[in-house]
Every structure is written in C-alpha cells, then in structure tokens.
Amino acid sequence: MxxxxxxxxxxxxxxxxxxxxxxxxxxxxxxxxxxxxxxxxxxxxxxxxxxxxxxxxxxxxGTPEETNKRFKFLLEHGQTGLSVAFDFPTLMGIDADQERAAGEVGKCGVNISTLQDMEILFDGIPLDKVTTSMTINGPAAVLLAMYLVVAEKQKVPWSQVGGTVxxxxxxxxxxxxxxxxxxxxxxxxxxxxxxxxxxxxxxxxxxxxxxxxxxxxxxxxxxxxxxxxxxxxxxxxxxxxxxxxxxxxxxxxxxxxxxxxxxxxxxxxxxxxxxxxxxxxxxxxxxxxxxxxxxxxxxxxxxxxxxxxxxxxxxxxxxxxxxxxxxxxxxxxxxxxxxxxxxxxxxxxxxxxxxxxxxxxxxxxxxxxxxxxxxxxxxxxxxxxxxxxxxxxxxxxxxxxxxxxxxxxxxxxxxxxxxxxxxxxxxxSKEKIIVGVNEFKTGKEPPMETLKISDSIHTFQTKKIAAVKKKRNPHKVSDTLSALKTAAKGGKNIMPPLCDCVRAYCTLNEMMETLKGVFGEYHDPGIF
Amino acid sequence: MTRESSKKRPLRILIGKPGLDGHDRGVKVIARALRDAGCEVVYTGLHQTPEAVVATAIQEDVDAIGLSILSGAHNFLFQRIHELLKEKGATDIMVFGGGIIPEEDMPKLKKAGVAKVFLPGATTEEVVQWVKNNIKAGG
Missing domain, CATH: 3.20.20.240 (Methylmalonyl-CoA mutase)
Structure with a gap:
C-alpha cells in the first residue's frame, strides 16, 4: 500500500x-x-x-516548402492557428550553409535562413486571415522582421497582422x-x-x-x-x-x-x-x-x-x-x-x-x-x-x-x-511510477514508423542561400547592415533597420553576427 | 603511470553536448549521477563543436566521452567525433551516449565507434553501472 x-x-x-x-x-x-x-x-x-x-x-x-504543405494540411483539417517550429540553426541564428549547422538543418524544425525561405513558408497563406506563433527567442527580432516583410509583400497592412513571437x-x-x-x-x-x-x-x-x-x-x-x-x-x-x-x-x-x-x-x-x-x-x-x-x-x-x-x-x-x-x-x-x-x-x-x-x-x-x-x-x-x-x-x-x-x-x-x-x-527508486518505464513493463516492442528528415535538406537550403546572395544588391546589403550596427550601438530601436536588412535579403547569420558584434555573445557556463 | 596507481585514480569522464541542441536536463542529471558515484566529471556545457569536445577530452585526459544529443543530429556528430579521435590517435577514449535516437540508427552508431547508447527511460543506475563495468581508469 x-x-x-x-x-x-x-x-x-x-x-x-x-x-x-x-x-x-x-x-x-x-x-x-x-x-x-x-x-x-x-x-x-x-x-x-x-x-x-x-x-x-x-x-x-525540413524545408520551408515541406512545412508549408504541413501547414496547409493542418488548416484544412480544422486547425485554427499556425505555430512554427524552427530547426536548431535558425534558433541559434546560424545560416544553413555555416559549418556549425552541419547535421542539424531541418532536423528539429523548419530551416529559415533568408526572407526567401519565409516567403515560401507562408506561400498561399494569407497573413491577415491566420495568426502565427513563432517559437523563436535569440533571433526573435530577425524572424519578426521577416514575417512583417512577408505581410508587406502580401499587401497586408501591419495593423492587420496578428501572432506571437x-x-x-x-x-x-x-x-x-x-x-x-x-x-x-x-x-x-x-x-x-x-x-x-x-x-x-x-x-x-x-x-x-x-x-x-x-x-x-x-x-x-x-x-x-x-x-x-x-x-x-x-x-x-x-x-x-x-x-x-x-x-x-x-x-x-x-x-x-x-x-x-x-x-x-x-x-x-x-x-x-x-x-x-x-x-x-x-x-x-x-x-x-x-x-x-x-x-x-x-x-x-x-x-x-x-x-x-x-x-x-x-x-x-x-x-x-x-x-x-x-x-x-x-x-x-x-x-x-x-x-x-x-x-x-x-x-x-x-x-x-x-x-x-x-x-x-x-x-x-x-x-x-x-x-x-x-x-x-x-x-x-x-x-x-x-x-x-x-x-x-x-x-x-x-x-x-x-x-x-x-x-x-x-x-x-x-x-x-x-x-x-x-x-x-x-x-x-520507484517512489514515482511511470507506466511502461519503471513498472508495468512489456518485453521488446515492435519498431515504429517515424518521420525521417533527409540529409539532402542541408544541400538544398545551402544552394538557395547561394542563389539569394547572387541575386541581391550587395550595396543594399552592406548599407542596411551598417545602419543596423549604428542603431544597435547608438541605442536606437533596432526593428526599423532590421526590416530594411530583411528587405535587402540579408541572411539571418549576417544580421545576427552584426548584432553580436555590438552586443557580444552568451555562452553556457556549464554548471550541473 | 603504473597499473597499480591507475587503479586508484577515479574514472574521468567528459560529458558533452555537441551541436546546437539546447536540451540539457538529461545531461545534467547524468553528470551529477556519475559525480555522485565517484567519477571525476568534466561537463563541456552546451553548443560545443566536435573539435572542441575532442580537444577537451584529450586535454583533460579523460577515460571516456559521454555525449547527449536530442536534436536528431546524432549520426553526423558521433561520426565526426569518431573521425577526430582517430586523427588525434585517441581512440582509446571510449565514446558512449544518449538521447532521442531511433533504434534503426544503432548499427550506424556502432560503426562510428559508439560503445553504448542509452535511450529514453534508462535509469541513472544503469548508466553508472555500465560506466563502471566498461571503462577503465587510465585506460
């Protein structure tokens, strides 16, 4: 007992x-x-x-293309709002083509490196009709700027845009x-x-x-x-x-x-x-x-x-x-x-x-x-x-x-x-019982069908970044990034210059590195 | 170091979080459990590159590396760490790990020199016992 x-x-x-x-x-x-x-x-x-x-x-x-399909599937089945899971490179503000992103692209969520990815993610989804929640923290300002610029491109006024970061x-x-x-x-x-x-x-x-x-x-x-x-x-x-x-x-x-x-x-x-x-x-x-x-x-x-x-x-x-x-x-x-x-x-x-x-x-x-x-x-x-x-x-x-x-x-x-x-x-110590784990166990269980994320996503996303970089205006990129740096240093609100960076197709990495250059970077103290 | 003295030295284990994965609940529990069981534990903290993990392991002269990966990047990261250990002539350092890892990836990980993978539901006691039975101090 x-x-x-x-x-x-x-x-x-x-x-x-x-x-x-x-x-x-x-x-x-x-x-x-x-x-x-x-x-x-x-x-x-x-x-x-x-x-x-x-x-x-x-x-x-995986890719914004695949996630866009899943979003549409969920909306068709009666879901009433969207909630975006990003992969670890995106969560950490790192582009898919960076060395540190190796092995992680698209694995735990969708990969977003540029505005183009965000445009694909919400393709055919009117941003004045759905609300979107984005689980993003370190680079939240960048992803919000991307979302707002997508709305702008859909001709949805920002006053009509609802959601959460x-x-x-x-x-x-x-x-x-x-x-x-x-x-x-x-x-x-x-x-x-x-x-x-x-x-x-x-x-x-x-x-x-x-x-x-x-x-x-x-x-x-x-x-x-x-x-x-x-x-x-x-x-x-x-x-x-x-x-x-x-x-x-x-x-x-x-x-x-x-x-x-x-x-x-x-x-x-x-x-x-x-x-x-x-x-x-x-x-x-x-x-x-x-x-x-x-x-x-x-x-x-x-x-x-x-x-x-x-x-x-x-x-x-x-x-x-x-x-x-x-x-x-x-x-x-x-x-x-x-x-x-x-x-x-x-x-x-x-x-x-x-x-x-x-x-x-x-x-x-x-x-x-x-x-x-x-x-x-x-x-x-x-x-x-x-x-x-x-x-x-x-x-x-x-x-x-x-x-x-x-x-x-x-x-x-x-x-x-x-x-x-x-x-x-x-x-x-079994002071707490978890069914199937420390009590009421069964023997070997049959293998289950799970979702596989292909490693080819890394190459796919990397190629897209290269194409975006080739197409964009490099002067606009450097001008907007330097305006962002000035705002960050000077204490002006960084959101307007960030939106300009996004419009110029600066990558997530470029914007985050600019900000880290001013603000510094946090590292885990590794206490256990 | 003679065999005699190496037996007295406690096991030195590097517990690491390679990659961008931020889930550190499990790794901290394991680090504490191994410490409480008498091991010397070096914890890397989060967001380590494979290069940094291997460099720390060699510098700290550890007997084994335990890696926690819950991001789905396990195939890449274990493989890369295995390659780096080979490059540095340090394959005597045993590698084990745990995390959200599908059963079907086990053969791949075995090939990449991973001696043992603990899956969700493993107790701290199982991990401690395995470490004590399979890793030799001053190995």
Missing amino acids: KNKFTTISSVPIKPLYKPEDIKTLNYDRDLNDPGHFPFTRGIHETMYRGRLWTMRLFSGF QNDVLKEFIAQNSYAFPPDPSMRVVVDMIEFCTKEVPKWNTVSISGYHIREAGSTAVQELAFTLADGIAYVQACVERGMKVDDFAPRLSFFFDAHNDFFEEIAKFRAARRMWAKIMKERFGTTNSRSTMLRFHTQTAGCSLTAQQPYNNVVRTTIQALAAVMGGTQSLHTNAWDETLALPTEQAAMTALRTQQIIANESGVINTADPLAGSYFVEALTDQMEKEAYAYIEKIDKMGGMVQAVKAGYPQRETADASYRYQQQID
Whole structure:
C-alpha cells in the first residue's frame, strides 16, 4: 500500500479536503466571476461557450516548402492557428550553409535562413486571415522582421497582422538555451521589439512569457509558476524604465505554460497564475485596466512526460494533460503527438493529437460551463497553496534584484537542476511510477514508423542561400547592415533597420553576427 | 603511470553536448549521477563543436566521452567525433551516449565507434553501472 501521497512535484496531499481548508476564501476578492478581476475563474465571462480555445499545433520540419504543405494540411483539417517550429540553426541564428549547422538543418524544425525561405513558408497563406506563433527567442527580432516583410509583400497592412513571437529570453538562460546575446543586451532587444510593435503592429503578442521550458527542464509546478511570473515582472519593469506606459504594452504580453500529468496540480497552477498576475499588475505596476491585468496563456502538453516505451500510452497522457489545460482555462493549446519521444511527429500522429482536442471540445462536455472546479475544497486549497509558495520564490528573486540578476547568479538554473535530479531519483527508486518505464513493463516492442528528415535538406537550403546572395544588391546589403550596427550601438530601436536588412535579403547569420558584434555573445557556463 | 596507481585514480569522464541542441536536463542529471558515484566529471556545457569536445577530452585526459544529443543530429556528430579521435590517435577514449535516437540508427552508431547508447527511460543506475563495468581508469 502506498504510504506517501504527493503531487508529481512532491507536494504532500491530504486524504480529505473540507470546508475548513478554504475558510479564508472570499468569493469576490479571491475568485470572482469569470471575466472579472482577479480572473481566477478565467478571463472571459462566457469562457468556451463564447469561443473555444485556439487549437494550435506546433509544427515545422525540413524545408520551408515541406512545412508549408504541413501547414496547409493542418488548416484544412480544422486547425485554427499556425505555430512554427524552427530547426536548431535558425534558433541559434546560424545560416544553413555555416559549418556549425552541419547535421542539424531541418532536423528539429523548419530551416529559415533568408526572407526567401519565409516567403515560401507562408506561400498561399494569407497573413491577415491566420495568426502565427513563432517559437523563436535569440533571433526573435530577425524572424519578426521577416514575417512583417512577408505581410508587406502580401499587401497586408501591419495593423492587420496578428501572432506571437516567443521572445522570452530570460527563460532561455534558465532553461531552453537558445540565446544569442548576454542578458542585458537581450533585454534591450526585447524592449525594442515591444516598443516597436506597440506602435506599428498593435495586434502582435510581443512576448510569450514561458514556463513551459522551465518545467520541461525539470522544475516543479510551483517553480514554473514563480519563475515565469518573475520573468514577466522583469519585462514589464524594463519597459516602464524605457518610459512606456504599462497599459500601452501590457495587454499584448501573453503566457505559455506546461500541462503535466498531475491533473489537479496543473489546474490549480493555471488558476493561481491568473490571480497572481492580476494582483501583480495592479499592486506593483498600478494598473486597473482589465486588459493589462488579464493573464492570457497558451498551453502545451508535457513533452517530458511522454515515454518511448509503449508509446501509444502517450495518447492517454496527452489527453489527461489537455483536459487539465482546458479545465484551467487556456486560450490556446498544443497537444503532443504520441511518437514525439522518438522523432518529429508523422502526419498520422499529429492528426491524432489534433483530434484529441476536438474530442475534448465537442464530446466531453467540459466546455459547457466556466471553471467547473471552482469551489472544490481541494482545488481551491491547492490554488492558494501554490500561490503562497510561488510568492515566496518571487520575493527571493526580488531581493536578488529581479530576474535578470537572479539569472546572472544562476539561481533559477540551479533550482531547476536540483528539482530535476530529485525527480529522476524518485523514478529510479520507484517512489514515482511511470507506466511502461519503471513498472508495468512489456518485453521488446515492435519498431515504429517515424518521420525521417533527409540529409539532402542541408544541400538544398545551402544552394538557395547561394542563389539569394547572387541575386541581391550587395550595396543594399552592406548599407542596411551598417545602419543596423549604428542603431544597435547608438541605442536606437533596432526593428526599423532590421526590416530594411530583411528587405535587402540579408541572411539571418549576417544580421545576427552584426548584432553580436555590438552586443557580444552568451555562452553556457556549464554548471550541473 | 603504473597499473597499480591507475587503479586508484577515479574514472574521468567528459560529458558533452555537441551541436546546437539546447536540451540539457538529461545531461545534467547524468553528470551529477556519475559525480555522485565517484567519477571525476568534466561537463563541456552546451553548443560545443566536435573539435572542441575532442580537444577537451584529450586535454583533460579523460577515460571516456559521454555525449547527449536530442536534436536528431546524432549520426553526423558521433561520426565526426569518431573521425577526430582517430586523427588525434585517441581512440582509446571510449565514446558512449544518449538521447532521442531511433533504434534503426544503432548499427550506424556502432560503426562510428559508439560503445553504448542509452535511450529514453534508462535509469541513472544503469548508466553508472555500465560506466563502471566498461571503462577503465587510465585506460
């Protein structure tokens, strides 16, 4: 008989929750109706009755040509937004023809080296009709500039362009590790982008403040919550210091969380996140504008929870996680495909992932009423507890001088690595059971059909870069790059000169090297 | 170094992240587990070129190199590191690894001199035991 009952993050759970566990709960102050401060019960009054969440599957592989086909396939099957996965060279700001890109081109996502690649990626997809989320951080400014220039070429005014760049550099240093510049200039670029979009691309979500990667790197749910909100505080603070008004830019900040296996802990996390952000925006930054206090978020089911053993079980895990995201009031959702511990998903596996969301939306009935778990002694007590524990972390980070300083000191990195090591030890000792991995194992499993990414993509992309370089006007290239350098050095917003570089078909590498020349480059300190 | 003294020296293992892959959860867990098991662990940090991995391995006089690759670039990177070790006359340094690696790539990796590949679900205990049983200090 099990004698320790905890969440997946090792939070002890009582055998029974009763009215006394929530006796301090005040409905109007702590919950309120959906659509009303502090938005614990959701950001919209009618929640999913008014509009379902956006079903947004993260996809991208190989060449822009192939990914363009996958995008069209997903849109034809009822997906409502695009989400671009880039390969590692693109994420690190390196062109396909560079030595460091060898072996990696198109492997983990789509390769984009020039504006031409971006034009191909969105060929036949009207940018005023779909919204696009781009998971890009170090070189986010460059990819945003490319997207905007594609819109320009489609004759779509920037005021009509909607989407998101992840652009959360702080969590890159904490967890995802696709950074480019050191922390201070990285923050400057983020603020440049927020400032630019606030004026020029008002429907663009400028930062997707992400806990997902922190959790995937092994943090607990509370750490994910705390570090994400602390990152959010750092961005708002930096914009305020630039002289921007909170209500001009805060409504365009959005969030991105993980949905792991522990059903109630995840729901409590989402509810606590909304309440905390609303209070932080009101109390720290003095806004009462409801758009600025509303925490809107995207969710991805937990990639790290999937197992290579008995991989079909992953459909079940993903369903539980997706259900938690919906019960937690997510605005958009990515469901992982069951074969993703082995490779990028096949078309069939990606389809099952999309169908999972459609079944939750259309068959399960959970969308009929907003925040159906409100008032549960357990869920409310857990929501309170997570909030309290997350605030304790945020206070500690405040004392260190905020998240930028904490990151430089390696604090969230160490906390996450410690939690991840503890979790692995719990699995190794069977304190935590993972079906098919450390219990309920079957013998040798039959090999599975997985998606193959051909090595010929490297040559294909490299040839395209050479052709672009041959065709473009070299004077325009050097002029625009030198204007970019001047802006970066002088403290002018880098977005307008970046758009000019893109129009001149400068490559990703050329733009990033120019910026690294001014800002420097960040290297992993390699702490374990 | 005599055989006698080499037996007393702890195993020295280079744990490396070659390529552009930023996933370091697993590699950090393995580095800690090997350290806790008494190995001397040198961790390269992320985003290393194959050249840098091999140069560090030789400079640090390690007994083995453990590589973590979750980016799909394993065929290229293991092969390249194998070639570089051969060039430097350092093939006595054993190479093992782990990551998101399809079963069907195993023969290719074996050919590229990879002694062992740990797949998702492997325990830290399995890795530690394998290292202790298969790698000789001062080899």
